[in-house]
Amino acid sequence: MRDTVEAIPTEVITIADAKRGDIGTTAERYATAVFDVLGFDAMTVNPYQGSDSVEPYIRDPSHGAFVLCKTSNPGSDDFQNLRGGDGAALWELVARRALTWNERSNVGLVVGATFPEELGRVRALAPDLPILIPGVGTQGGDAGESGRLGAAVDGTMAVINASRQVLYASSGPDWREAARREATALRDAMASAVGARSMAGMG
């Protein structure tokens, strides 16, 4: 893992999708492992245990956390859609709380590409926060739509992730070309969608 992180150019932000969530003292050790030992810039964090389980990952402004908000998987609705007395769902409460955690500009949110309506609403709630958007490709989310709904007004801050679509593009000897083809197609779809969003924001 350390070798892989080292092989990534330093101008590229590395995010460990570790989805860790634990009490503060344990979270501190996870932060040390992921940031200091493995060398990642940021990681994904589960909010279920609340503020003190997130704080160790965002204490140092040179590192940061993407907090699970509305996840891409089918079971995402089971608890994240629980609505409180004011009608706001748990995922909205998480988004609002993440804004208060963002004192050092190092907090982002995770919203699945498979929930475009929620993605648009999280972007409206948190106009400037980075949103990590998994679920494109194998899970069924659309890269273009995710870019359009997930980007900030200036076209940035949507971090769209596709793993299996690229990693497993081919199991044959053409895997290099196949992976490159999938990655390029995704990049073009995102750039085009984000460009459209950016133009709309300027209008």
Added chain:
Amino acid sequence: MRDTVEAIPTEVITIADAKRGDIGTTAERYATAVFDVLGFDAMTVNPYQGSDSVEPYIRDPSHGAFVLCKTSNPGSDDFQNLRGGDGAALWELVARRALTWNERSNVGLVVGATFPEELGRVRALAPDLPILIPGVGTQGGDAGESGRLGAAVDGTMAVINASRQVLYASSGPDWREAARREATALRDAMASAVGARSMAGMG
């Protein structure tokens, strides 16, 4: 880790307090790592992502999961106390859902000793489920009270965990005796409390 698990007598149930939570395909790999590679019997699981993120850990009835319900840490209230339209908190929703996941009798809940009121209510909601109860000792929970509130009517099903109180009982050369002393005191407090609960249940 594997050596440690192997050193534990087979009649003792081993629980990896890994608090994992991820989409189904990733959860399957975590289950393989923790149950098959490391040899644990059960593990703790974060419910935020819902049913498909828990299912891989409870598919095989010879292994099981303890689902985070009301955790022991200060930030526990931030999201777990969100109340839906029917007045039930998120942690109650998790407890009720865990009951539906318990088809193979291999689902438990995690409720912190630092929240005795919630512990009693989870026990009432789920009369027969094992409850893993961290937060005794360093975190401030009381072992006796946890046994009394957390045990089932027959005095079983409360799994009270103390880590730092025992591990760090002494940093001097007397650490063996100090750890034994703390562990024995905890065991006696729990046995006495659970015995009282069991007697009350018989009355």
